[in-house]
Amino acid sequence: QPLIELRDVDKAYGNVTALTGVSLQVRAGAITCVLGDNGAGKSTLIKIVSGLHGHDAGSLLVDGEETRFASPREALNRGIATVYQDLAVVPLMPVWRNFFLGSEPRRGRGPLARLDVDAMRRTTRDALARLGITLRDVDQPIGTLSGGERQCVAIARAVHFGARVLVLDEPTAALGVKQSGMVLKHVATARDQGLGVVLITHNPHHAYLVGDRFVLLKRGEMAGSHARDAISLDE
Numbered sequence: 001q002p003l004i005e006l007r008d009v010d011k012a013y014g015n016v017t018a019l020t021g022v023s024l025q026v027r028a029g030a031i032t033c034v035l036g037d038n039g040a041g042k043s044t045l046i047k048i049v050s051g052l053h054g055h056d057a058g059s060l061l062v063d064g065e066e067t068r069f070a071s072p073r074e075a076l077n078r079g080i081a082t083v084y085q086d087l088a089v090v091p092l093m094p095v096w097r098n099f100f101l102g103s104e105p106r107r108g109r110g111p112l113a114r115l116d117v118d119a120m121r122r123t124t125r126d127a128l129a130r131l132g133i134t135l136r137d138v139d140q141p142i143g144t145l146s147g148g149e150r151q152c153v154a155i156a157r158a159v160h161f162g163a164r165v166l167v168l169d170e171p172t173a174a175l176g177v178k179q180s181g182m183v184l185k186h187v188a189t190a191r192d193q194g195l196g197v198v199l200i201t202h203n204p205h206h207a208y209l210v211g212d213r214f215v216l217l218k219r220g221e222m223a224g225s226h227a228r229d230a231i232s233l234d235e
């Protein structure tokens with residue numbers, strides 16, 4: 001059973017149609033890529049899955065159960081974590097501190113000052129290592145990391161705090177070839193560890209490097225939906 005399924009979903013903003021009849025599945029241990037040009041409806045799709053927008057028609061199923069999220073927090077509580085392109089980080093704060101930002105209330109702990117800083121450093125290092133991410137130093141200000149490294153920290157953070165589905169909004173859009181490769185490698189590791197991934201991208205090459213399923217949107221409509229085997233380049 002898919003972790004997430006959209007069935008025939010419509011969404012409009014006033015009289016602007018953003019999505020019509022969109023269907024897709026996100027399975028554990030698989031990367032579903034959503035491809036499309038600007039205006040195709042990719043952001044709208046992310047917002048529905050991550051609890052920022054409701055849909056007008058069709059169904060959103062999570063673990064087979066019809067669902068409508070009232071907030072991003074609800075989606076997160078169901079294990080759906082969205083990593084946006086413009087990451088919310090505090091540039092001058094150390095990596096480990098950014099890693100724990102916003103996590104305190106969920107973990108039911110007291111004031112941050114009373115948390116064990118060494119434990120948080122260690123936890124951050126371990127969470128990065130779990131995805132094979134190597135950082136020189138978790139004490140450096142997060143603003144000194146490359147864009148790709150920041151994406152990796154955000155992905156490791158989502159996994160550490162219990163994501164079952166990673167929704168990645170154009171994670172490589174602002175990155176060069178090497179940085180993109182690094183991020184995609186760690187996304188594939190998360191997939192190999194059993195997470196479901198929705199990878200939104202306008203870059204078909206990046207999608208093909210790691211994707212298992214491909215959904216192509218054109219002006220809010222499904223222009224294609226294929227399993228990887230169906231478009232294999234091998235003879």
Ligand code: ADP
Nearest residue numbers: 023024025026032213214215225226227228230
């Ligand atoms: P299964 O859904 O059992 O894993 P396939 O992956 O082979 O089987 O896909 C079966 C059908 O679903 C195919 O017609 C394919 O085009 C379509 N499909 C592939 N990927 C997706 C997706 N992400 N969302 C919806 N349908 C898809």
Ligand code: ADP
Nearest residue numbers: 013016017018037038039040041042043044045
């Ligand atoms: P993409 O992320 O693929 O660029 P979007 O989901 O942002 O596509 O946009 C799909 C369509 O919905 C476009 O025609 C866009 O102009 C429109 N749209 C997106 N957000 C809004 C909004 N808040 N109000 C009105 N129209 C919107």
